[in-house]
Amino acid sequence: xxxxxxxxxxxxxxxxxxxxxxxxxxxxxxxxxxxxxxxxxxxxxxxxxxxxxxxxxxxxxxxxxxxxxxxxxxxxxxxxxxxxxxxxxxxxxxxxxxxxxxxxxxxxxxxxxxxxxxxxxxxxxxxxxxxxxxxxxxxxxxxxxxxxxxxxxxxxxxxxxxxxxxxxxxxxxxxxxxxxxxxxxxxxxxxxxxxxxxxxxxxxxxxxxxxxxxxxxxxxxxxxxxxxxxxxxxxxxxxxxxxxxxxxxxxxxxxxxxxxxxxxxxxxxxxxxxxxxxxxxxxxxxxxxxxxxxxxxxxxxxxxxxxxxxxxxxxxxxxxxxxxxxxxxxxxxxxxxxxxxxxxxxxxxxxxxxxxxxxxxxxxxxxxxxxxxxxxxxxxx
Numbered sequence: 001x002x003x004x005x006x007x008x009x010x011x012x013x014x015x016x017x018x019x020x021x022x023x024x025x026x027x028x029x030x031x032x033x034x035x036x037x038x039x040x041x042x043x044x045x046x047x048x049x050x051x052x053x054x055x056x057x058x059x060x061x062x063x064x065x066x067x068x069x070x071x072x073x074x075x076x077x078x079x080x081x082x083x084x085x086x087x088x089x090x091x092x093x094x095x096x097x098x099x100x101x102x103x104x105x106x107x108x109x110x111x112x113x114x115x116x117x118x119x120x121x122x123x124x125x126x127x128x129x130x131x132x133x134x135x136x137x138x139x140x141x142x143x144x145x146x147x148x149x150x151x152x153x154x155x156x157x158x159x160x161x162x163x164x165x166x167x168x169x170x171x172x173x174x175x176x177x178x179x180x181x182x183x184x185x186x187x188x189x190x191x192x193x194x195x196x197x198x199x200x201x202x203x204x205x206x207x208x209x210x211x212x213x214x215x216x217x218x219x220x221x222x223x224x225x226x227x228x229x230x231x232x233x234x235x236x237x238x239x240x241x242x243x244x245x246x247x248x249x250x251x252x253x254x255x256x257x258x259x260x261x262x263x264x265x266x267x268x269x270x271x272x273x274x275x276x277x278x279x280x281x282x283x284x285x286x287x288x289x290x291x292x293x294x295x296x297x298x299x300x301x302x303x304x305x306x307x308x309x310x311x312x313x314x315x316x317x318x319x320x321x322x323x324x325x326x327x328x329x330x331x332x333x334x335x336x337x338x339x340x341x342x343x344x345x346x347x348x349x350x351x352x353x354x355x356x357x358x359x360x361x362x363x364x365x366x367x368x369x370x371x372x373x374x375x376x377x378x379x380x381x
Contacts, residue, residue: 006062006063008062010131012100029062059134079097180259300351303352351368
């Protein structure tokens with residue numbers, strides 16, 4: 001077993017998507033530097049030593065097998081990967097990400113490239129405040145004062161504001177905070193496949209729509225006007241019962257739940273397929289049921305254009321779907337977007353995956369996960 005050393009790092013960003021820059025730093029450190037043991041809350045702080053946008057700052061505790069020099073090299077690589085452009089002048093400037101080594105256990109390092117402890121940490125409230133959250137009693141090996149004392153004596157009076165945001169050591173930890181993710185989309189959009197992949201990769205309980213035995217579905221595709229109402233009513237009853245059964249008890253061995261449908265799809269499909277008077281009756285029953293339904297922390301809508309949907313439907317080969325009209329798919333897409341626009345208080349994430357193949361291409365799957373991550377990290381739990 002490799003010997004590891006405790007190091008404390010300061011993270012900052014004041015350009016672009018600041019919060020996600022910090023989250024990416026933590027993920028990359030976890031993957032390339034060592035185990036992230038603790039993360040501080042995220043603080044918003046004014047630019048220090050120059051005029052610029054406010055920073056997001058945090059500190060983390062890491063156990064690393066690397067030497068101080070190797071650690072510095074890895075951190076510089078991470079900064080470059082995340083778009084850091086170093087100022088060739090002598091002053092400070094805005095940056096996508098800044099990673100500083102504060103301590104490397106009790107070691108004292110003085111070289112042309114690296115000074116540990118960081119020479120300015122005792123002067124910077126934006127460093128000391130988050131450091132005090134994770135290492136209040138760690139003693140500076142030169143000044144022989146712990147973080148709390150250094151913070152009390154710090155002459156920097158900058159206004160430091162604690163944000164509601166947190167940083168997570170990996171995606172599984174982040175996604176587990178969501179408790180329940182609903183993945184929705186048109187017929188053939190790939191929602192079930194994506195739910196399966198996320199469930200398998202992040203130890204989530206799968207909540208899948210079960211409708212293969214609905215006797216009205218094949219008849220509906222043959223004669224929509226005649227069979228729309230019994231189809232939608234049977235779907236609503238089945239979804240309600242299934243959903244209540246599947247979500248009422250959380251699986252203690254799973255991190256969160258992910259479903260390939262949301263109960264609101266009933267109202268979206270019904271609005272497209274039912275006549276006005278039928279829909280009014282349907283809506284009354286739906287509203288009674290909806291009060292008892294568990295709501296998702298993130299509602300993901302997978303958008304694919306009609307041409308791609310038709311290609312997917314043909315490829316999966318369900319006989320009763322082969323005569324679905326393009327106009328019907330376009331109506332459903334409009335219905336979903338109308339629903340999303342009418343429900344802004346819900347955490348809606350629309351992903352256009354028309355040009356992605358997340359089944360065959362791991363890079364495309366990573367694009368989707370990255371978008372979910374960027375949305376999720378901004379939520380307050």
